[in-house]
Amino acid sequence: MCAGISLAWSELPTELIGRHGLYRRAHERGGEREVQFLFRDRKPRLPVWRDGRLQIVRWGNARGQSRFLPRTGWTWLSTINEGGWRNSRAILVDIPATLALERGVWYRVRQEIRGILVPDERGIAVAYMICEPASHYYQVMTRSDRMPVLGPVWQSQQHLL
Numbered sequence: 746m747c748a749g750i751s752l753a754w755s756e757l758p759t760e761l762i763g764r765h766g767l768y769r770r771a772h773e774r775g776g777e778r779e780v781q782f783l784f785r786d787r788k789p790r791l792p793v794w795r796d797g798r799l800q801i802v803r804w805g806n807a808r809g810q811s812r813f814l815p816r817t818g819w820t821w822l823s824t825i826n827e828g829g830w831r832n833s834r835a836i837l838v839d840i841p842a843t844l845a846l847e848r849g850v851w852y853r854v855r856q857e858i859r860g861i862l863v864p865d866e867r868g869i870a871v872a873y874m875i876c877e878p879a880s881h882y883y884q885v886m887t888r889s890d891r892m893p894v895l896g897p898v899w900q901s902q903q904h905l906l
Contacts, residue, residue: 746819746876746891748785749846750858752792754778756841758799765790765801779843784818791872793838793862802862802870811865820861820873822894835863839897840874847887859894 757767757780770780782791782804789804803810805818824830839857846852859875879892 746889747845747847747858747874747893749781749783750791750840750842750854751779751781751844751846751851752841753843754780756843757792761792761799761801767801774844781846783846789818791840791860791874793840793860793872794857795836795838795862795870799841800870802872804872806865806871810869811867811871813866814863814871815873818873819876819891821891822875822877825861825875830861830863833863835861838862838872840872845893847889847892850887852886854895856895857897859896 751772751774754771754777762768762780767780770782772779772781783789784804784807789807790801791804793800793802806814806816807818809816820830838860840860841857842854844851845854845858860872861875862870862872865871875894876891877894879887879890883892884890
């Protein structure tokens with residue numbers, strides 16, 4: 746389901762690069778510098794747009810830092826629609842990406858990836874990517890049965906959380 750994203754170096758403010766040590770996540774691709782955010786990293790992080798500000802936050806809870814949050818980095822759109830995150834204080838966010846990674850395949854992303862940001866029991870912001878069943882094209886391209894939900898955060902669905 747999208748095991749990582751890449752964001753063009755030029756898309757990240759210098760202040761964020763320094764504060765979060767993003768130099769060690771830097772890679773070159775075709776002569777262009779990018780920052781990779783991978784779920785398998787020792788400390789997985791994601792960039793998110795929240796209240797008009799770009800922030801770097803923890804990606805999911807796979808390492809069990811929270812006793813209450815799901816031990817994954819993703820949530821189904823259907824779970825949100827069915828009220829599964831209601832009363833969690835989760836908010837919808839956009840995850841900017843130039844490329845996304847699934848099962849070894851890097852592919853271009855032309856829109857933001859939708860996500861939620863939820864506080865853990867210590868108040869630390871944790872991001873989860875929102876996924877949905879994969880389209881036929883996505884299944885053929887990545888051999889995955891789920892894909893990220895793309896597009897800017899939809900204001901009309903804020904009540905779902």
